[in-house]
Amino acid sequence: MKDQVVLRVMTKLLVPYMLVFGFYVIAHGELGPGGGFQGGVILAAGFILYGIVYGKSELHRVAPRRVIDALAGIGVLLYAGVGVWTMLLGGRFLDYSVLPAADYGAAEALGMVLVEYGVGITVCTVMITVYDMISEEGRP
Amino acid sequence: MNLALLEPSTASFLKVASLAGTYNYALYVVLMMIGFYGVIAKKNLIKQALGLGLFSTGIFLFYISMGVVEGGTAPVWWTTDEAHLLKAAGPYDNPLTHVLILTAIVVSVSTLAVAMALIVNIQRAYGTIEEDEIRAIEDAEHPGEGVI
Amino acid sequence: MSSFLLIDMILLGLAAVVAIGVISVRSLLSATMLGGIYSLLMALIWQNMNAVDVAFTEAAVGAGISTVLLVGTLLHTRRETNQSPAIHWPALLTVVLTGSFLIYGTVDMPDYGDASAPIHTGRVQQLLGQRVGKVDNEGVHHAWTYSTMAEQSVERDEPERSFPPERSHGEDHGGDAEAGAHGHPNDDFKGHSPNTVTSLLAAYRGYDTMYETAVIFTAGMAMVLLLRRREERA
Secondary structure, eight states: OTTOHHHHHHHHHHHHHHHHHHHHHHHTTTTSSOOHHHHHHHHHHHHHHHHHHHOHHHHHHHSOHHHHHHHHHHHHHHHHHHHHHHHHTTSOTTOGGGSSSSSHHHHHHHHHHHHHHHHHHHHHHHHHHHHHHHTOOSOO | OOGGGSOHHHHHHHHHHTTSSOHHHHHHHHHHHHHHHHHHHOOBHHHHHHHHHHHHHHHHHHHHHHTOOTTOBOSBOOBSSTTSOSBOOOOBOOHHHHHHHHHHHHHHHHHHHHHHHHHHHHHHHHSOOBHHHHHHHHHHHSTTSOOO | OOHHHHHHHHHHHHHHHHHHHHHHOSBHHHHHHHHHHHHHHHHHHHHHTTOHHHHHHIIIIIIIIHHHHHHHHHHHSOSBOOOOOSOOHHHHHHHHHHHHHHHHHHTTSOOTTOTTSHHHHSHHHHHHHHTTTOOOTTSOOTTOOHHHHHHHHHHOOSOTTSSSTTTTOSSSOSOHHHHTTSSSTTOSSSSSOSBHHHHIIIIITHHHHHHHHHHHHHHHHHHHHHHOOOTTTO
């Protein structure tokens, strides 16, 4: 769809807002409706729109496959790493209250935010991978 | 008619018939069964995957319906004063069912993705995604080995 | 009949009609588009039931990603299904039997929206009201255990079994000193999560969410293994 001027211009206009909204939804997940799952999907939708309009090669330029594949694992590792961190600090697995923060509530919030970031990274990259793979051409 | 005077089961049936209390649960069964019919009756693999999606949506509806409190509001606390210190009394809907279904939706789309990948591979291997045609091809290639 | 129930019934009826359409149309592209409509209707239903996070997810995932995924699959396969008989009688019989048993099972369910249903009054709700994502009484309370939790629930004289447990809270909020004495302490919005869905997701059901994330990661890897072209070898 590279020859459609309207689509190209509107995509350039829309994608930044979609990405910012996705980051907003992840970051404000514990304040309002939203969280890692929703925000990750919205971020991925921005990339997918870009890939649909500008083509797969352009998508691979802005989001290389190696980076996407690595980030999918890093998200899960971030989540599990928070659990390991709490164990190293003397608590139980995913017991956020022992995290270094001002008080109990701040520690809980810190743990939840880190975990939500992990979920968001994994969901976003896996959804991009799903689009990337399902639009793959030719035989494997 | 006084429902309390009847046998409990009869009263329950009348309650469903009058759509008074639990019609939502009956409708979740309807949605689930439409999906189930698609899974059984349709030969096309994509149709079967769509039917599985409908089936899971029926279960989601059941869970969310259980979490509803009459007169409740969304389970995000809101404040009643300008300094944002006083939490509104509620009642709030039960958030636990929302949590379960929130993750289940994302997992269901992941399973749908894997199903679609398998279907694409089946198309490449057999040239069709109709269940009976795949079965005929298998029978022709490996006669006497039974169905897949 | 309240407007809530009226909207609920209309949307559910529409969803049932669209679901029949998804199953019965021959064109797979039409079925995909009807599936997107169905997902949006479900998002509206969940918004109506105050499940805002679920509605958000369904609108993004069900109507967005699923549709892209199915259209992408159709590009590889075909647009139409084969002609099949209008009604598959054994399937219809199975479905009607199963459905009637399930509906018979729902007649003993508590009423829709009943605040005294077991799901709203059980032990889970006490746990939710006390601990998840809350600022603690003394500010720092690292090594809390189940025994201290039980003590605190005994200390509290408010009707904590009702959900939400802190609904009687509100007046005693001037100072932090007296807040610990009665009601839920420090129940303001400092440093913890007002969105109980997120706090449940990340804290109370943290293990569950971790493995759900692992499931999503596994699905992504399965996609890569099944579909990625081996460019290096070719």
